[in-house]
Amino acid sequence: MADDYLGRIGNMVRDARKHRGLTQQQLAERLSTSQSAINRIEKGQQNLSLEMLARIGTALDSEIVALGAGPTHLRITGPTTLRGSIEVKTSKNAGVALLCASLLNRGRTTLRKVARIEEVNRLLEVLGSLGVQTRWLGDEGDLEIVPPKQLRLDSIDEDAARRTRSVIMFLGPLLHRADDFELPYAGGCNLGTRTVEPHMAALRPFGLEVKATDGMYHASVADSVHPARPIVLTERGDTVTENALMAAALHPGTTIIRNASSNYMVQDLCFFLQRLGVEVEGVGTTTLTVTGREVIDVDVDYAPAEDPIEAMSLLSAAIVTDSEITIKRVPIEFLEIELATLEEMGFSYDRSEEYVASNGRTRLVDLTTHSSVLHAPLDKIHPMPFPGLNIDNLPFFAVIAAVATGQTLLHDWVYENRAIYLTELTKLGAQVKLLDPHRVMIEGPTHFSGTEIVCPPALRPAVVILLAMLASKGTSVLRSTYVIARGYEDLAERLNELGAQIETFRDI
Numbered sequence: 001m002a003d004d005y006l007g008r009i010g011n012m013v014r015d016a017r018k019h020r021g022l023t024q025q026q027l028a029e030r031l032s033t034s035q036s037a038i039n040r041i042e043k044g045q046q047n048l049s050l051e052m053l054a055r056i057g058t059a060l061d062s063e064i065v066a067l068g069a070g071p072t073h074l075r076i077t078g079p080t081t082l083r084g085s086i087e088v089k090t091s092k093n094a095g096v097a098l099l100c101a102s103l104l105n106r107g108r109t110t111l112r113k114v115a116r117i118e119e120v121n122r123l124l125e126v127l128g129s130l131g132v133q134t135r136w137l138g139d140e141g142d143l144e145i146v147p148p149k150q151l152r153l154d155s156i157d158e159d160a161a162r163r164t165r166s167v168i169m170f171l172g173p174l175l176h177r178a179d180d181f182e183l184p185y186a187g188g189c190n191l192g193t194r195t196v197e198p199h200m201a202a203l204r205p206f207g208l209e210v211k212a213t214d215g216m217y218h219a220s221v222a223d224s225v226h227p228a229r230p231i232v233l234t235e236r237g238d239t240v241t242e243n244a245l246m247a248a249a250l251h252p253g254t255t256i257i258r259n260a261s262s263n264y265m266v267q268d269l270c271f272f273l274q275r276l277g278v279e280v281e282g283v284g285t286t287t288l289t290v291t292g293r294e295v296i297d298v299d300v301d302y303a304p305a306e307d308p309i310e311a312m313s314l315l316s317a318a319i320v321t322d323s324e325i326t327i328k329r330v331p332i333e334f335l336e337i338e339l340a341t342l343e344e345m346g347f348s349y350d351r352s353e354e355y356v357a358s359n360g361r362t363r364l365v366d367l368t369t370h371s372s373v374l375h376a377p378l379d380k381i382h383p384m385p386f387p388g389l390n391i392d393n394l395p396f397f398a399v400i401a402a403v404a405t406g407q408t409l410l411h412d413w414v415y416e417n418r419a420i421y422l423t424e425l426t427k428l429g430a431q432v433k434l435l436d437p438h439r440v441m442i443e444g445p446t447h448f449s450g451t452e453i454v455c456p457p458a459l460r461p462a463v464v465i466l467l468a469m470l471a472s473k474g475t476s477v478l479r480s481t482y483v484i485a486r487g488y489e490d491l492a493e494r495l496n497e498l499g500a501q502i503e504t505f506r507d508i
Ligand SMILES: CC(=O)N[C@H]1[C@@H](OP(=O)(O)OP(=O)(O)OC[C@H]2O[C@@H](n3ccc(=O)[nH]c3=O)[C@H](O)[C@@H]2O)O[C@H](CO)[C@@H](O)[C@@H]1O
Pocket: 093, 094, 096, 165, 166, 193, 194, 195, 234, 235, 236, 237, 238, 239, 240, 265, 385, 391, 392, 414, 415
């Protein structure tokens, strides 16, 4: 209702004013108005123009107009040529796994250079609601996590939990902390149905039973049940492997996990568990042998590795804009197939000597891209579990294929609903034909031209559209970009440092 709206804005103005330590009179002077006008505004008794709201925001150094939490949009002016160098941040997927794994530890967990992304923020909200104390140390993304003696499992922040899928990874650690608990259904990107059954199957040998009703997973744990034989995953999924690893970490016997994912986030979790004193053998293979501990109570310091998907995003940004940039701290082991495929398409680049990431394990290189004339690959491009082409990197080949001469077939056999979003590229002038829900045919080269698009509800396809907009002639608008902030820290600002022209704005 309009009245409520004014009242709420009034409260926000009052709070922001008090926060700045100003009296109504002082704010009035800054705005060249009267104290009584400010009083009416704060009481919700004054109609406000957008211009007045913006002026109040400036005077209070607080985005009053944004406090309504309206969505963020990007305005991109192109085409852009990028230059300079950029560092890859640590991965979203290791970040969320490690946040969940911190629940295994009764001591203090410090994670270094965690990406400050919305997915992490949601999990921090959930952890906070359970009584876990978290705080950022300095501005480099170092994060300290201190658990309470007793988790408050019944006061979980359901809204935050429902906005991420990663909350499903609380099951593995929590089954050791409580006999009965509830978790809200996992959310996240809309990529079609994503099964949770493999998680249940992997955790059943630890005594976990889950009933899913009324939007909640109702979990109960039979303490006497322990894995009697190897746990065989029916799918080589990343988070399901992580859940099994975390359950095994607090089981004092030895657990063997077969058909385990050996993907980057799983490796980071294994290295972290080793720091916690858990024995993990077979890291990087599909059989993990874990000897857990009855209690984990150590002060641990760990630095997750750089994100191969962000590295691929930046590589794609360089390719679609035909730019020479240096991408530093690329976890090369997790990008080898992608680079080999790109080389087959005519992409040229230099790579530095390898060096090691802060976790002491992951191999990194710096890549310098060169202007290249690309052609379509002879064969279709399709993802496979690691060491294949990463499923989250597949969408980037859509925009790369759009600048290559010829026809490229992308086959996303994994997600029911992700390839579909790539057809949004047609709005920018690309030829992307959906053959069926899993396959798109792309014909290039493309002369992109700017337009307005609402972000699809899927992280990677949304970034793909942003990258195409960098290469588009004229002005583009990408609306509602929360989905991008879910997985990337300050992406627009960092691309601007490379010479892109991206402006962030909100509706009011
Ligand atoms: C937080 C996190 O780490 N998220 C990643 C993780 O999600 P996550 O581990 O949650 O992925 P899912 O369990 O949803 O698996 C993705 C899809 O692949 C199917 N599937 C998976 C493995 C397999 O061997 N066979 C199979 O068919 C699943 O049924 C599902 O439809 O892995 C996905 C697939 O790599 C990535 O896109 C996500 O970025």
